[in-house]
Amino acid sequence: QSQLVESGGGLVQPGGSLRLSCVVSGFTLDYYAIGWFRQAPGKEREGVSCISANGGNINYVESVKGRFTISRDNAKNTVYLQMNSLAPEDTAVYYCAADPYGYGLCDYGTDYAYWGEGTQVTVSS
Numbered sequence: 001q002s003q004l005v006e007s008g009g010g011l012v013q014p015g016g017s018l019r020l021s022c023v024v025s026g027f028t029l030d031y032y033a034i035g036w037f038r039q040a041p042g043k044e045r046e047g048v049s050c051i052s053a054n055g056g057n058i059n060y061v062e063s064v065k066g067r068f069t070i071s072r073d074n075a076k077n078t079v080y081l082q083m084n085s086l087a088p089e090d091t092a093v094y095y096c097a098a099d100p101y102g103y104g105l106c107d108y109g110t111d112y113a114y115w116g117e118g119t120q121v122t123v124s125s
Contacts, residue, residue: 002026002114004096009119012086018121020081022096027114033102034072034079035112038092038121047108048094049081057105063089086123093118 008020022034035050049060049070058070069082079096097112 004116006116006119009121011122017084022079030074033099033106036081037095040092050106052106053103
């Protein structure tokens with residue numbers, strides 16, 4: 001059974017940092033692009049960052065560039081999202097998802113086959 005499990009969310013003050021982890025099981029991470037998405041209350045889900053299966057293509061939504069860093073450790077079946085300089089507008093449930101067609105490129109399209117349950121990130125003083 002293919003599964004993704006996010007962790008690392010929580011409550012943090014503005015300006016703080018969190019590192020989210022996405023651990024996958026039931027499939028080989030090496031062949032999948034991974035995307036991080038978020039959904040805030042009353043808003044549509046948006047793509048935050050993605051990394052291709054070969055690690056050669058990384059994208060960030062404009063609002064997190066320079067603050068967030070995505071990385072992957074295939075040996076640990078884990079993808080990370082390091083989030084620095086967090087702001088209240090980053091508050092959302094963060095999800096990771098796996099795309100089996102993203103070997104060399106990644107995007108926030110409709111090819112994501114597997115999704116995690118999400119982890120809550122709340123940025124508040």
